[in-house]
Amino acid sequence: MLEIRGLVKRYPGAAEPALKGIDLTVAPGEFVAVLGRSGAGKSTLIRCINRLVEPTAGTITWNGQPITGLHPRELLRVRCGIGMIFQNFNLIPRLDVLTNVIVGRMCTLALWRSLLGVFPPKLIEEAMAALERVGIAHLAHRRVEELSGGQQQRVAIARVLMQKPKMILGDEPVSSLDPVTARAILDFLKELNETAGITMILNLHDVALAKAYATRIVGLARGMIVYDGPPEGVTDDV
Ligand code: ADP
Numbered sequence: 001m002l003e004i005r006g007l008v009k010r011y012p013g014a015a016e017p018a019l020k021g022i023d024l025t026v027a028p029g030e031f032v033a034v035l036g037r038s039g040a041g042k043s044t045l046i047r048c049i050n051r052l053v054e055p056t057a058g059t060i061t062w063n064g065q066p067i068t069g070l071h072p073r074e075l076l077r078v079r080c081g082i083g084m085i086f087q088n089f090n091l092i093p094r095l096d097v098l099t100n101v102i103v104g105r106m107c108t109l110a111l112w113r114s115l116l117g118v119f120p121p122k123l124i125e126e127a128m129a130a131l132e133r134v135g136i137a138h139l140a141h142r143r144v145e146e147l148s149g150g151q152q153q154r155v156a157i158a159r160v161l162m163q164k165p166k167m168i169l170g171d172e173p174v175s176s177l178d179p180v181t182a183r184a185i186l187d188f189l190k191e192l193n194e195t196a197g198i199t200m201i202l203n204l205h206d207v208a209l210a211k212a213y214a215t216r217i218v219g220l221a222r223g224m225i226v227y228d229g230p231p232e233g234v235t236d237d238v
């Protein structure tokens with residue numbers, strides 16, 4: 001369960017807060033799409049949840065654990081259960097796919113040690129299994145920079161799966177992909193949501209895609225929630 005209360009984000013020097021008191025509760029297994037015009041605060045909201053952006057005020061709790069107010073070291077541990085995928089994938093382009101996936105375990109700290117030597121076979125096995133799951137095991141030894149956008153997003157999802165996440169946050173995860181690839185990625189996220197029960201909160205930008213995949217839509221305008229309900233209630237001019 002994710003509980004957001006009175007979340008405010010004011011960027012230094014900004015005339016208006018980017019978020020003006022967001023209240024939002026997300027239950028386990030929900031598939032939430034966040035919609036709104038550019039500048040509405042979607043990205044800020046998603047990034048406050050795991051504190052990639054520091055909230056100015058308000059509280060966020062995740063399974064009873066306060067995320068706001070946590071010491072950085074504790075935060076790392078809580079973040080382990082929350083995967084994040086990005087518009088630009090945020091992979092390490094010059095490294096191979098397998099290494100990028102293993103990085104998903106950074107939060108266990110053991111990886112820092114293994115980076116000095118070779119990866120433990122068990123970790124490699126797990127990473128290969130994650131790549132298998134996203135359908136690109138055959139690309140394990142290619143450099144990320146040689147892959148297409150859709151393949152790179154699959155690498156990013158495999159990396160997130162290494163965390164055994166209970167929730168995946170996506171900041172425009174399909175906005176840089178062509179429509180067919182975007183749907184393939186969303187199909188896969190939907191499958192993870194339905195079969196593994198992983199909660200999804202995705203900032204999607206595209207109303208049609210949001211309606212096709214989400215079970216709940218949160219509409220933002222100028223830092224406030226202006227719609228929160230089923231996809232059917234959303235008009236196309238959000
Ligand atoms: P969206 O994802 O809906 O496009 P954002 O969360 O990116 O919206 O932005 C919300 C508002 O906050 C916008 O007015 C944007 O210009 C502002 N903003 C976003 N990031 C920063 C930043 N790092 N510094 C200052 N203002 C920012």
Ligand code: ADP
Pocket residue numbers: 043087
């Ligand atoms: P996106 O389409 O991904 O939301 P933006 O152009 O809104 O891209 O933002 C790109 C980057 O610039 C982000 O890291 C965001 O935090 C930052 N940013 C956005 N608006 C502002 C702003 N007004 N001042 C400073 N940084 C900003």
